[in-house]
Every structure is written in structure tokens, then in C-alpha cells.
Amino acid sequence: MTDQTSQAELVRQSLKRRYRKERRFRAYGVIAIAIALSALVILFADIIGKGSAGFMKTTLNLEVELDGEMMYLDDATDERQIKMADFVEPLIQALMKELPSASESDRSAVRDLINPYASVTLRDALKENPDWLNTSRSMTFLAHTDVDVFVKHAGDSAYSIKLTEQQRDWVNQLVEKGVVETSFNDTFFKNGDSRDPSKAGILGAMIGSLLTMVVTLALSFPIGVAAAIYLEEFAPQNKLTDFIEVNINNLAAVPSIIFGLLGLAVFINLFGMPRSVPVVGGLVLTLMTLPTIIISSRAAIKSVPPSIREAAEGIGASKMQVVLHHVLPLAMPGMLTGSIIGMAQALGETAPLLLIGMVAFIVDVPNGFFDSATVLPVQVFLWAGSPELAFIERASAAIMVLLTFLIGMNALAIWLRKRLERRW
Structure with missing residues (x-):
């Protein structure tokens, strides 16, 4: 009887050890899965956190005076004149109207708020609509990349803000006026690659x-x-x-x-x-x-x-x-x-x-x-x-x-x- 009892006790002890090993093995599996899922969540959170801003663009809504004398343009259908015309000055003047505190000495700083491709947008619009010459038009242009970064990441230390304090104040004023807005970045899906991030697309x-x-x-x-x-x-x-x-x-x-x-x-x-x-x-x-x-x-x-x-x-x-x-x-x-x-x-x-x-x-x-x-x-x-x-x-x-x-x-x-x- 004693031998049977001791034998049964050995079996019970063996089963307990096997069950403990099984529980440990399951725990290791759960921990491994948890670590893998945590890494996946962190990866997706980082990608989505950085990438969500890429689906948004920053634009300038300006009332542009298409003055032929200002642009050195008499005939909007003349290709030679179009090539020689100044399409940047109307943009600067339109933006300075929205910034009463900006003086003539600030023209360069104001120009840096406008995307370099904005003049191309204005030129193409005038080529398609020659009758716009010497009229005033409300148009939307992409903001400069530095403005885009500031508007979307002003409080993010991971992004270096290249705008001066004065330019930041101007951008904040334009945001309050509704001149600077963010919207869905359709440019990202309509353009090819570009040296300018705001124009780059897929x-x-x-x-x-x-x-x-x-x-x-x-x-x-x-x-x-x-x-x-x-x-x-x-x-x-x-x-x-x-x-x-x-x-x-x-x-x-x-x-x-x-x-x-x-x-x-x-x-x-x-x-x-x-x-x-x-x-x-x-x-x-x-x-x-x-x-x-x-x-x-x-x-x-x-x-x-x-x-x-x-x-x-x-x-x-x-x-x-x-x-x-x-x-x-x-x-x-x-x-x-x-x-x-x-x-x-x-x-x-x-x-x-x-x-x-x-x-x-x-x-x-x-x-x-x-x-x-x-x-x-x-x-x-x-x-x-x-x-x-x-x-x-x-x-x-x-x-x-x-x-x-x-x-x-x-x-x-x-x-x-x-x-x-x-x-x-």
C-alpha cells in the first residue's frame, strides 16, 4: 500500500512539473506575441504620426492684382512676353496687403513665405485665361515649405522651424485672417517627384x-x-x-x-x-x-x-x-x-x-x-x-x-x- 501511495505521489509531482512547464511555455508565447504586437503598434503609430501630416497641405488664399504694367506684360497671348514677365511681384503685393505691419524693407522676408512654384501657377493660369490681364482674381497658391512645416509642426521639437520670429508672427496673423489654411493634399496624389517637398507627389x-x-x-x-x-x-x-x-x-x-x-x-x-x-x-x-x-x-x-x-x-x-x-x-x-x-x-x-x-x-x-x-x-x-x-x-x-x-x-x-x- 505504501509503495502504491508513493508511486501515485511521484506521478502527481511529475504532472505538476509538466503542468508548470506548460504554463511557463504558454506564458513565454504570450510574452513573445505581446512584444511583437507592441513593436508593430509602435511602428504603425510612428508612421501614422509622421505620415498623417503628409496628407495635408498649407495654402495661401490671395486676391491678386494682375496688373500688366507691374508684370511688364501687354499681351497675355504672346509667348515671348509671357516668358519675360514678372509673376512674382503680384504675389508679393497681394501678400503685403494682408500684412499691414510689413514695410518695403520686408519684401524679401515676405517673399520667402510664398512657394517658389506659385509664380508658375500664376503664369499658367494667365496663359489659360488671357482675359484675366488687368483684373483682380482670388487665387490659391501653395505656401512655402517652411511655412507648411511651421503651421503643421509649430509645437513639435523634432522639426526645426526656419522662419524668423517676424515671419512666424506674420504667419499667425494670416492664419487668423484665413489667408493661410490647411486642407487635403491632393498635390501629393497628382504630382511626380520634386525638389520642393510641398510640390512632391507619388x-x-x-x-x-x-x-x-x-x-x-x-x-x-x-x-x-x-x-x-x-x-x-x-x-x-x-x-x-x-x-x-x-x-x-x-x-x-x-x-x-x-x-x-x-x-x-x-x-x-x-x-x-x-x-x-x-x-x-x-x-x-x-x-x-x-x-x-x-x-x-x-x-x-x-x-x-x-x-x-x-x-x-x-x-x-x-x-x-x-x-x-x-x-x-x-x-x-x-x-x-x-x-x-x-x-x-x-x-x-x-x-x-x-x-x-x-x-x-x-x-x-x-x-x-x-x-x-x-x-x-x-x-x-x-x-x-x-x-x-x-x-x-x-x-x-x-x-x-x-x-x-x-x-x-x-x-x-x-x-x-x-x-x-x-x-x-
């Missing part, structure tokens, strides 16, 4: 990313699916196919910059293709995405039950008919899911595109696959390395846009999986 990078992704999808999906079908359904089991399979799995783990070096060596140096164009970027990202698509497509093909193949063969279908009419339609949801995830990975890549020249400063929005372009991740890289702090909020805003696309693509992959998959 339209060029978005179009470049779209064109690059079109090339990547058009090449990687059919090639990846065809390779997966061949390896899974038609390839003989020998050393050659084993070698191919091992290398496909290894390529999925190769650093992306290696594919950039390959693209630089083959597509640019060997074939002489131009740098910084979506076609070359798409070719490089195709090489990087193919292993992911092939592996996911093979897994989708393997998930199709053998009974489907046997039933099709039993009614006289050929091997090709079995694959095309039965296996491929059933495996397509998994193939699409893997392809979308691979495309999302390609959309966020920077390193391979830097090596093929897509890091260039591109102002114009690309119109085709062979126009110079950049992509969103590279645009973020360029802005994040800029010495002007105003570009940091633009970079954070661009990251938010990029994350929106990436989350959307992954959500689409999950939805397709839930919507189209069949359980056997």
Missing part, C-alpha cells in the same frame, strides 16, 4: 509601380504555373528534376539584391536594355517572384485528390485533358493566392530595383513601359534620405499608401482562398 511612383507589376504578372504567372504543371504532372522522376526542384526551393531564399545584380548583368549590360524603365524592373521582379509562384502552384496541384485524375482517365481523357480540364481549375485558387502573395512581395522590393537604375530622380509621370520611372519603395527610400525634414512626412505618407496596397493584396489573397477553395 503619382509618378504609383504609375511606375503599376507598369512594373503589369510586366511582372504578365510574365511570372504563366511561366510559374506552366513550370509547376510540368514538374508535378509530366516531368520524370530523375536526378535532373530533383536538381531543378532543389534549386527552385533555394532560389526562394536568395536575397533579392542578387536578382538585381543578375538583371544588371544580363538585361542591361548584356542585352543593352535601358536603365530605370518598368520593363527591366518587371523582368527582374519576375525572376524574383517565379520561385514563390512555382512552389505555391505545385502545392495547389498536389492538393487536388488523385481520385479526380483517376475518374477523368477512367472516362478516356488524355493526360493533357486531365490537367487542363480538371486539375488546373481545381488548383487555380491556390495558384492565384500564391501569385498575389508573390506580387505583394515584389511590390515592396527596393534593393533589386536600385541596381537597375530605378533610383533616379524622375519628375515626369511615365506614359509607357519604356519611359524612365521609379516605384513607391524607391520613392520612399529617396525621400527618407533627404536632408529636409519636410520630406520625412512625405516618406511616411508614401509608406502608408504602400502598406495600404500590400494589406489590400494580402486581403485579396485570403478572400480568394476562402471564396474559391474546395474542401475534400
